[in-house]
Amino acid sequence: MRRTGKKGVACLIDPDDRWLESELECLLRVAGTFSPLFILVGGSLVQQQNLNGVVDRIKCVSVHLPVLLFPGSVLQLTDNADGVLYISLISGRNPDLLIGQHVLAAPLLAKSDLEVLPTGYLLFDGGKISSVHYMSQSVPLPNDKPELALATAMAGHFLGLQFLYLEAGSGAARPVSTSVIEAISFHLPCPLLVGGGIDSLAKVKAAWKAGADVVVLGNSIKKNPDLLAEVLHSAEAYNLSLNVN
Ligand SMILES: CC(C)=CCC/C(C)=C/CC/C(C)=C/CC/C(C)=C/COP(=O)(O)OP(=O)(O)O
């Protein structure tokens, strides 16, 4: 994706949010089979039986949409997804979330068919205390210090992490700043996922323009599935203009 300049979208389905069967189906129908789109499933407290069920429901409606797990802990792994963001919280200094959960998860992942995507996860100050901030007990990066963010992202890149997820926290008051996205995308080749508080087409476009490869949408599309349709049309038009579809 970084190579082609294509822009992508990921829908975050949090199994802890009460998803009516009809709501999930409506969202998945909007999503259709649009190719640079995938589904992330995760949340800070998710219990495994919820997780299995939600992944099954998604697969039942949208057989071809890739479903990636976005785990808050080793308890949030299930075999019926396609892959897992193997996230290490590199903005924090909590050893359990840098490497501890990963050690516990590794033997389970080795036995599963899940594709493992090594991902540096950077939490930014999104203007209010997010669940990830609380659950991880780690200090978020400032949103107005691109040089600190870049140094952290570079460290992840040099350690071999292949994707970077810039996170402002679910429902953030302010998304990750464009100056942060620009600094990281200018200097590093890893595909960038950016999420947290992105709740309008204008914010999506600003993140893409700054260098995000994939914009992650959670709360906003649960409230308003029409936003997903708008964003997908916009991505499709942009990707067609690159002549890379
Ligand atoms: C690799 C494995 C198995 C685990 C990684 C564990 C790590 C590093 C977690 C990072 C810190 C953390 C607690 C992340 C939560 C990830 C997540 C799914 C966030 C989305 O949840 P929200 O939607 O923000 O939470 P709320 O719905 O509670 O607001």
Ligand SMILES: O=P(O)(O)OC[C@@H](O)CO
């Ligand atoms: O729910 P929102 O605010 O879109 O956030 C999405 C995701 O980045 C949270 O982990």
Ligand SMILES: [Mg+2]
């Ligand atoms: Mg949530």
